[in-house]
Amino acid sequence: MAIHPAQHQLAALVGALQQLRSDTLAVAAFSHLAQNQAVLLAALPTAFASVLQQLLDRLESGALFSEESCSFSQKELLDSLQLWLDHAQRQLDKGDTA
Template sequence: MTACDQLTVLSNALQQLSSDALGVAAFSRLAQNQPELRAALPTRYTEVLFRLMHQLRSP
């Protein structure tokens, strides 16, 4: 799957998250498991993504 394909998957998941069709934990796992998309990000943005996903999962 290309980074563009993974971005589409993530965008769809974000829409599902906003409509409560997908939980935060599932969205976070999905976001973290997009290797091509992550590889396309500069390192500092990857770190920010992981911190944000961690914060979303925290109560």
């Protein structure tokens, strides 16, 4: 069975988040990649795009400040992005079985 392009884009984001966590990918590069996953975002309910954009905005804003001066933790944002990816995977899986 062929893998849907949305699954490929989701897998790319999962890998990029791992790189971001290990400091081998910049926040700006992750954000750019995430915002350009049109097939993935089109396959998900519209609320997913809005939530992702909010998380990316906070992540980019936080990258401008040191951890101490930021009002939210980068680790918490990365955990929230992981949660978003997990929910997106479940949504795509649900669509495959429908």
